[in-house]
Structures are given as structure tokens and as C-alpha cells.
């Protein structure tokens with residue numbers, strides 16, 4: 287439970303650096319991320335390297351006991367480099383070049399750019415790989431930010447053809463897999479294949495899915511190029527990348543295989559305002575605290591991506607600059623977000639950024655310090671957290687460093703799969719349907735029941751969980767199907783699961799395809815609804831509305847929920863259940879609470895805006911609501927706070 291900060295010494299006069307380090311220590315900061323956008327400072331002209339600033343700032347930070355996460359500077363290649371390799375620039379779907387003048391102006395598939403990355407990362411890793419201040423490296427910055435995963439340039443086309451050749455070997459195999467007989471789309475060779483943009487109408491969805499997979503693999507290869515160098519020259523340092531919220535354009539599980547820690551950048555207010563998932567009512571209610579499940583969902587998602595280790599690389603400290611509207615956080619919100627992250631296993635929460643920049647694109651983005659170096663509100667809350675962590679360790683009779691070993695595992699698992707996300711979003715069938723949003727709403731309902739959830743990949747072990755939810759596992763591999771067959775906990779399979787083959791076709795036996803073996807159901811027809819049309823649903827397991835997606839099920843399984851015509855919506859018995867529709871929060875929550883009871887969990891309907899997370903015998907309770915709430919867990923002693931929770935209130939309890 288450590289604090290960190292993102293720091294840009296190169297933005298400030300040198301005579302300030304000492305004071306910065308001293309003030310960081312006073313707040314309780316231990317980690318400092320630097321360097322990730324500094325290529326033009328490091329190498330102002332080709333081959334001329336300027337290390338003085340970085341040498342000096344590293345040594346000041348080190349002298350103050352601060353641990354450094356050093357960023358590779360590859361998210362911002364300098365102008366001279368772009369001019370040297372114009373083909374490294376990405377192209378958007380309309381074929382327009384995405385030019386220099388901001389950041390992330392490269393395509394992952396560019397081999398010329400990869401060579402430049404190899405060069406600069408090697409030089410940096412050799413120079414600082416064994417520096418005593420450097421404990422970790424961040425590769426690049428926010429892969430995919432500003433919509434930069436899919437690119438449609440000539441180098442992307444080359445990469446795609448190579449990728450397809452490797453996957454299919456034979457062009458007829460590709461034709462069959464994609465169903466190219468439809469609309470005369472057959473190809474005679476891999477060299478005839480184009481990128482799936484600029485077509486007259488929708489490109490073949492199998493073509494699009496493979497392109498998405500290929501672009502995702504380019505990110506994996508690009509990241510791996512950097513991690514291999516860093517592993518070689520900087521032994522024993524944690525390698526990390528900072529992911530983003532609601533971002534699914536590449537497979538984070540695959541990228542994480544090459545990293546030690548998964549981290550992400552959390553901006554609860556920016557995302558509340560920006561994302562289509564949230565209703566206007568939610569946007570109003572949680573304007574200054576962020577949605578109660580935004581941070582939690584991503585903490586659990588990313589902790590499950592890699593080796594179970596989680597950092598928050600960038601935590602919103604005040605208003606941001608990039609959302610349609612940028613309100614200030616409520617008093618206490620920064621503290622609330624920080625504790626929420628710790629309760630999900632974050633080893634470190636680092637604020638973005640140390641001092642607000644008075645120039646360039648992000649001059650309206652808050653920091654822990656104001657542009658004039660005076661202390662902003664978030665610095666005070668960060669300091670408070672740092673003291674509270676010491677208090678907590680004290681109460682538990684352990685050293686602060688020992689808090690890292692508190693268990694993080696939940697008892698419920700929710701499966702999240704990037705390939706399923708791409709499949710279902712490529713042909714959503716209802717504009718109102720989004721895979722990510724449905725997963726989020728299922729997670730939200732579980733959390734409103736006070737349950738601690740782990741979000742796992744389709745390859746992760748799930749045998750030990752008491753309850754497993756597959757919100758929408760589009761393609762179910764033979765291996766996954768076999769493991770589900772052996773699973774002994776309570777299983778809920780959601781709508782659209784098993785609805786596609788690996789190459790994006792409807793399975794021969796109709797959805798849920800291979801899952802029909804364990805859940806004898808056939809989806810005969812689908813009603814894909816607009817946002818404005820919701821239908822009544824009721825039964826033994828609740829009452830409410832269904833929306834976006836409604837399957838007509840043929841089955842002999844017992845019916846627990848049905849629509850107003852009496853058709854089955856939720857069916858199943860014993861340990862296995864199939865849900866054929868997306869449900870609204872009320873009925874979803876009641877149904878999930880029934881399942882949780884069957885799984886021997888103790889679901890509890892928490893007050894509005896209140897959430898809870900368990901780590902071992904510690905319970906963390908949060909109030910995101912704008913008004914005070916009361917909650918006292920049974921048989922527990924308060925270590926921080928108590929049962930009265932003001933807005934943004936946090937309490938920590940030990941279960942006896």
C-alpha cells in the first residue's frame with residue numbers, strides 16, 4: 287500500500303528538483319515514474335544524446351530514498367525521427383495519415399519504427415539498467431490511447447498478409463473460414479487480401495475479426511521487443527505497462543504475459559462523463575465521486591491479467607482536461623479512490639501528475655501541486671492516506687511492507703475475454719449492445735451484493751471459485767468446454783455465449799454451441815432491441831426488465847424467469863444456469879443473489895452507493911453516494927472509520 291507520483295523534471299528549472307523530492311517524501315510518496323515522454327530531450331538530434339538532466343534527477347530522487355519507474359520514451363517519437371521514417375505513421379480507417387504534433391504517432395506494425403525503439407530502449411537500458419534508483423520500467427505509455435491500435439497503412443497491410451499466411455497456410459482454408467463464397471469474396475492468394483476498410487458496405491466480419499487479432503498481436507510483439515531488452519540489461523526490475531479504462535482494442539492478457547505487474551490509469555470523473563455506458567442519472571449522481579464500480583472493475587480486471595500484481599500508474603488527482611466536462615472531485619474522493627485500489631490488491635497508487643503544467647495540451651489538468659508549486663487538495667488527501675496506511679499496519683501489528691501479502695482473491699469469478707469482446711462488438715446486432723458494458727453491469731450487480739469478484743481470462747483457473755459467471759463467452763474452445771464440464775461450483779452462462787466458432791461462424795448446433803453439452807438449451811431466435819424498448823421479466827427469481835438482447839430458448843430445463851409471454855429467460859438447476867437476455871439491475875441482482883446463496887456465499891443488498899471489498903479478514907467499505915450512508919459489517923471491529931459513512935467515507939474492518 288504505497289504511494290507514487292508521475293513526475294516530469296524536464297518541464298521545470300533544475301533548481302526546483304531538490305525541493306520536489308523533499309516535498310514528495312513529506313507527503314509519503316515512495317515511487318516516482320519519469321521519462322515516458324522525454325525522447326526529444328534525451329536525443330534532440332539523431333545520435334546526440336543528452337543524459338545530464340536524467341542523471342541528475344535520478345540521483346536526487348535516489349538520495350531522497352525515492353524509487354523510480356523509468357518509462358521508455360517510445361510513445362512520443364521526435365519530429366526528426368518521424369521525418370526520417372514517414373511510413374511509421376499510422377493511417378485511420380479513412381486512409382488519412384495521423385501526423386506529428388501530439389503523441390502516439392506510429393503504427394505498431396512499422397518495422398522501421400520498431401528498430402528505432404530497439405535502439406533507444408537498448409541505450410537507455412544499458413545506461414540505467416543497474417541504477418540503484420531504478421526499480422521498474424514502464425514500456426511506452428498507454429498502448430492504444432487516442433484510438434491507435436487499428437491502423438490502415440501499407441505497412442499494416444504487409445503485416446496482416448504475413449499474419450494470415452502464418453495462420454491459414456492455404457488460401458482456400460482462409461476462404462472457407464471466412465465464408466468468402468458469400469458475395470464472391472474468394473481470394474486466389476494472400477497477396478490479394480486488403481485491409482477491411484474503405485469497402486462499399488460492411489466488410490466480412492471474419493476478415494475484421496482477424497484484422498483485430500492481428501493488430502493486437504502487433505502490440506504484443508512491439509511490447510515484447512522492449513521487454514526482452516529490458517530483461518537483458520536490467521535484471522530484477524519489475525516490467526510494467528499502464529493500461530486504460532474501458533479499453534479493449536488489444537488483448538491485455540497476452541501483453542501481460544511479458545510483464546511482471548499490470549497497471550492502469552484511473553480517471554473516475556473523466557470516464558463517468560465520457561462513457562456511453564452511464565446514464566444521465568448516474569452522471570449526475572456520481573459527478574464528483576465517479577461511478578462506484580469504475581475503479582473496482584478495472585482493478586479486478588487488470589489484477590487478473592498478469593501474475594496477480596497490480597499497480598495504479600496514474601490516479602486522477604483533480605479535474606482532468608480531456609473529458610467533455612471536467613468537474614472537480616468531491617472532498618475526500620482522491621482518498622476514497624486510493625483506498626479502493628488498495629482494497630483490490632494494488633501495491634502502489636501513483637498520482638498523475640506531480641505539478642500542473644502551465645503550458646501545452648494538459649495545462650488545465652490538475653496535479654498534486656498547482657502550476658505555482660503551491661499544494662493542491664489532492665496532496666493533502668494523499669498525505670492522509672499515507673498516515674492511515676501506517677495506522678492500519680499498526681492495528682494489525684505488522685510493518686507497512688507486510689500489507690502487500692494480504693490475500694486478494696475473491697470467491698466469485700467473472701470471465702472477461704478480449705476475443706469475445708471483438709466478436710460481439712463487430713456485429714452487435716443491437717446498437718445498444720456492447721460486450722464490455724454488459725460485463726460491467728453484471729460485475730456491478732455482484733458488487734452491490736457485497737461480493738468480492740475476481741475477473742479472469744478464459745485460460746485462467748477457475749476450479750476453486752464458488753461461483754463462476756460467463757457474461758458472454760462468444761467462442762468456447764474445446765478446452766474451455768471440457769473445464770466447464772468438470773467445474774463443480776455454481777455456473778451462470780450469459781446470453782450470446784457459445785454463439786460463434788473460432789472463425790466467426792454460427793455453430794452447427796446453433797448457440798450456445800458446445801455449451802449445449804452442459805446446458806441443454808438451443809437459442810432458436812434472437813430479438814435485438816433498441817435502447818428505448820425494454821420488456822417485462824418476472825418469475826421465482828425476481829421481477830424487472832430485460833433490454834438490448836432477448837433470446838428465444840428451446841429447453842426442458844426449469845424456468846426461473848420468463849418474459850411477459852411466458853417464454854423462458856433464465857433456466858437451469860442445481861449448479862448450472864443459462865440466461866438468455868440482458869437484464870436490468872433489479873432483477874439481475876435478485877437472480878445473482880439466488881445463485882450466490884446456492885454457492886454458499888452470503889450476498890447482502892448494500893445501501894445505494896455503498897460498496898465493499900474483502901482482503902483476507904479485512905473488509906473495506908466505501909460510500910460513493912453524495913449523501914451519508916450507514917453500514918456495519920457483522921462481527922467486525924472498525925480499524926479505520928466506523929458505521930457512519932459520509933459521502934466519500936471509507937471504513938476498514940477486521941472480521942473476528
Ligand code: GAL
Nearest residue numbers: 427428431551553606638651
Ligand atoms: C493519460 C496519459 C497521461 C496523461 C493523462 C491525463 O491518458 O497516460 O500522459 O495524458 O492521461 O489525464
